[in-house]
Amino acid sequence: MRAQSELQPELLVDNIGKTFESAAGSVKAIDRIDISAKAGEFISVLGPSGCGKTTLLRMIGGLERPTQGDVSIGGHSVWKSRGDKTAGEAVRSLAFAFQDSRLFPWFSIEDNIALPLRLRGEPKDKRLARARELCALVGLQGFEKAQPRQLSGGMRQRVSLARALAIDPRLVLLDEPFGALDAMTRDQMNLELQRICKATGATVLLITHSIAEAVFLGDKVVVLSPRPSHVHAVHEVHLPRPRTIAMQETPEFQNLVRAIRSDIAGYPA
Amino acid sequence: MKRNSETILRIVLPLATLALFFGAWSYYVHGATISPFILPPPEKIGRAFLTQIADPGVWRHIQVTLTETLGGFFSALIAGITLGALMAKLPPVEWAFKPFIIALQLIPKVALAPLFILWFGFGLESKIVISGVLAFFPIFANTLVAIKSTDAGDREVFASMRATPLQSFLLLELPSALPVILTGAEVAIVLAIIGAIVGEFIGGNAGLGYLAVVRLQELQVDQLFGVILILALIGLLLYGGVAVLRRILVPWHQSAATQM
Numbered sequence: 417m418r419a420q421s422e423l424q425p426e427l428l429v430d431n432i433g434k435t436f437e438s439a440a441g442s443v444k445a446i447d448r449i450d451i452s453a454k455a456g457e458f459i460s461v462l463g464p465s466g467c468g469k470t471t472l473l474r475m476i477g478g479l480e481r482p483t484q485g486d487v488s489i490g491g492h493s494v495w496k497s498r499g500d501k502t503a504g505e506a507v508r509s510l511a512f513a514f515q516d517s518r519l520f521p522w523f524s525i526e527d528n529i530a531l532p533l534r535l536r537g538e539p540k541d542k543r544l545a546r547a548r549e550l551c552a553l554v555g556l557q558g559f560e561k562a563q564p565r566q567l568s569g570g571m572r573q574r575v576s577l578a579r580a581l582a583i584d585p586r587l588v589l590l591d592e593p594f595g596a597l598d599a600m601t602r603d604q605m606n607l608e609l610q611r612i613c614k615a616t617g618a619t620v621l622l623i624t625h626s627i628a629e630a631v632f633l634g635d636k637v638v639v640l641s642p643r644p645s646h647v648h649a650v651h652e653v654h655l656p657r658p659r660t661i662a663m664q665e666t667p668e669f670q671n672l673v674r675a676i677r678s679d680i681a682g683y684p685a
Numbered sequence: 686m687k688r689n690s691e692t693i694l695r696i697v698l699p700l701a702t703l704a705l706f707f708g709a710w711s712y713y714v715h716g717a718t719i720s721p722f723i724l725p726p727p728e729k730i731g732r733a734f735l736t737q738i739a740d741p742g743v744w745r746h747i748q749v750t751l752t753e754t755l756g757g758f759f760s761a762l763i764a765g766i767t768l769g770a771l772m773a774k775l776p777p778v779e780w781a782f783k784p785f786i787i788a789l790q791l792i793p794k795v796a797l798a799p800l801f802i803l804w805f806g807f808g809l810e811s812k813i814v815i816s817g818v819l820a821f822f823p824i825f826a827n828t829l830v831a832i833k834s835t836d837a838g839d840r841e842v843f844a845s846m847r848a849t850p851l852q853s854f855l856l857l858e859l860p861s862a863l864p865v866i867l868t869g870a871e872v873a874i875v876l877a878i879i880g881a882i883v884g885e886f887i888g889g890n891a892g893l894g895y896l897a898v899v900r901l902q903e904l905q906v907d908q909l910f911g912v913i914l915i916l917a918l919i920g921l922l923l924y925g926g927v928a929v930l931r932r933i934l935v936p937w938h939q940s941a942a943t944q945m
Binding site for chain 1: 838839841842843844845846847848849852856857860861863935937938
C-alpha cells in the first residue's frame with residue numbers, strides 16, 4: 417500500500433486557509449499553507465505563538481472545516497468529498513496526541529490506551545491485547561492496571577502516545593505533546609518518540625515551539641510565518657537516524673538551528 | 686512530640702465539650718425548677734433510647750421510614766439524572782421545561798405535602814412522593830450543570846477519536862459528571878429523610894415521624910428524644926451510605942479520598 421507513495425504523497429495539505437468570521441469582523445488566521453509528506457516521513461511544523469498551528473492541525477485532522485483548500489491522506493480527501501464513502505476513510509486512519517495527556521481518570525492505563533478501539537467496537541480481549549502490546553512499545557510494561565493519577569507527567573504522555581497509536585494510524589498528529597514537560601524529561605521523550613515512530617512506520621506531523629525539537633525529530637521542518645500564516649521556509653534535515661542527544665552538538669545540527677532562527681528573526685515585525 | 690500532643694488534644698477536646706454540655710444539662714435539669722416533662726435529664730433519654738431500640742414495634746416504624754426515604758431518594762436519583770442529562774444534551778428540552786422546574790423549586794415544597802397526602806393517600810406512596818420531590822432538585826441541578834461543564838479539551842479528544850454522541854455521553858460526560866452528581870445525592874438523601882418525616886407528621890399511621898407525634902401526645906418527652914436520636918442515627922447511616930457509594934463509583938476522584 418505504501419509502495420505507491422512515490423507517486424502520491426501520503427499527506428497532502430493543499431492550499432489550505434482559514435478565516436474566522438465573528439460579529440467583530442473576519443480574522444484571517446491562515447492565509448495559505450501547502451505541506452506534503454511521503455509515507456513514514458516526520459514533518460515538524462514550527463511557528464510563532466498565535467500563527468494558527470493548532471487550527472492547522474485540526475483542519476488536517478478533520479475537526480475544523482477550512483475556508484479554502486483541502487487535505488488528503490493516503491489519497492483520500494478529508495474535506496472535499498464530504499458525504500462520499502472515502503471521506504471517512506481519511507480521518508479513520510489518523511490519530512491525535514495533545515499537549516495535555518488527557519487521560520481519563522475513570523479508566524485504567526490499559527483502558528485509556530484501548531479507548532479508540534473500544535469506540536470502534538473492537539472486542540474486549542482484542543483491544544486489551546493491543547493495549548498490552550503498546551504499553552510495552554512505549555516502555556510501560558507492568559503499568560497496564562495502574563491508574564493515571566499514579567503516573568508522572570512523562571509517563572502519562574507515553575500513555576497518550578500509545579493511545580494515539582492504538583488504531584495503527586497511518587498519520588499521527590502531535591500538538592506539542594511534550595510542551596508541558598521539563599527539559600530533561602522532554603529530551604528523553606523525544607528519543608522515545610523517534611524510536612516509537614520508527615517502529616510503527618506512521619507518517620507524523622509534529623507541531624512545536626522548540627527549534628531544537630523540530631530539527632531533532634524532523635525529516636523536514638516547515639517554518640510558518642505569523643498570522644495570517646503561510647509557509648515561510650522549508651528545511652530538509654539530513655542528519656542520520658537514529659539521532660542521538662549528542663548529535664545536537666554537531667555543526668550540522670547547530671547550523672540548521674541557526675538558519676531557522678534567522679528565518680524566524682526575518683519575520684516582518 | 687508536638688504532633689503527638691496535637692493528636693491527643695484533637696481527641697480530648699471534643700470529648701470535653703461533650704462532657705461539659707451533658708454536665709450542664711444534667712445540672713440544670715436536676716438543680717433547677719424545670720419540669721422533666723419539658724426537658725428530661727440525659728440519662729433518662731439514654732434509657733428511653735435503649736428501651737425503644739429493644740422494642741420490635743419501634744423497628745417496624747424504622748422500617749417504614751427507611752422504605753419511604755430510600756424509595757423517594759432512588760426515585761429522585763433516577764428522575765434527576767435522567768432529566769438533568771436529557772436537558773444537558775437536548776437544549777430544546779431544557780428551554781421547554783427548565784423555567785417551570787425552577788418555578789417549582791421556588792415553592793416551599795413541604796407546603797405541597799398535604800396535597801400529596803390527598804392525592805396518594807395515607808400509606809407509603811404519599812411519603813415516597815414527598816420525599817422524592819424534595820430530593821429531586823439537587824440531583825437534577827447538579828447533573829445538568831456537571832454534564833454541561835465537561836472539559837472542552839476532553840471533548841476534543843473524544844471528537845478526535847470519532848466517538849459517537851452516545852459514546853461521548855456514556856464514556857466521557859457521565860463519568861466526569863459523577864462526582865458532582867454524588868454531591869447532589871448527599872444533599873438529596875438528607876432532604877429525602879425530611880420529606881418522609883414531614884409526610885408522617887401530617888398524615889400517617891406508621892413511621893418515626895408518626896411515632897414522634899404519638900410520643901408528644903402521650904407527653905413521653907424522653908421517648909420523643911429517643912425517636913429523634915434514632916432519626917439522627919438513620920441520617921448518619923444514609924449519608925455514610927452515599928459516601929460509600931462515592932468510594933465505589935468514583936474512587937479516582939479527589940472527593941473520594943478526602944471524605945470524612
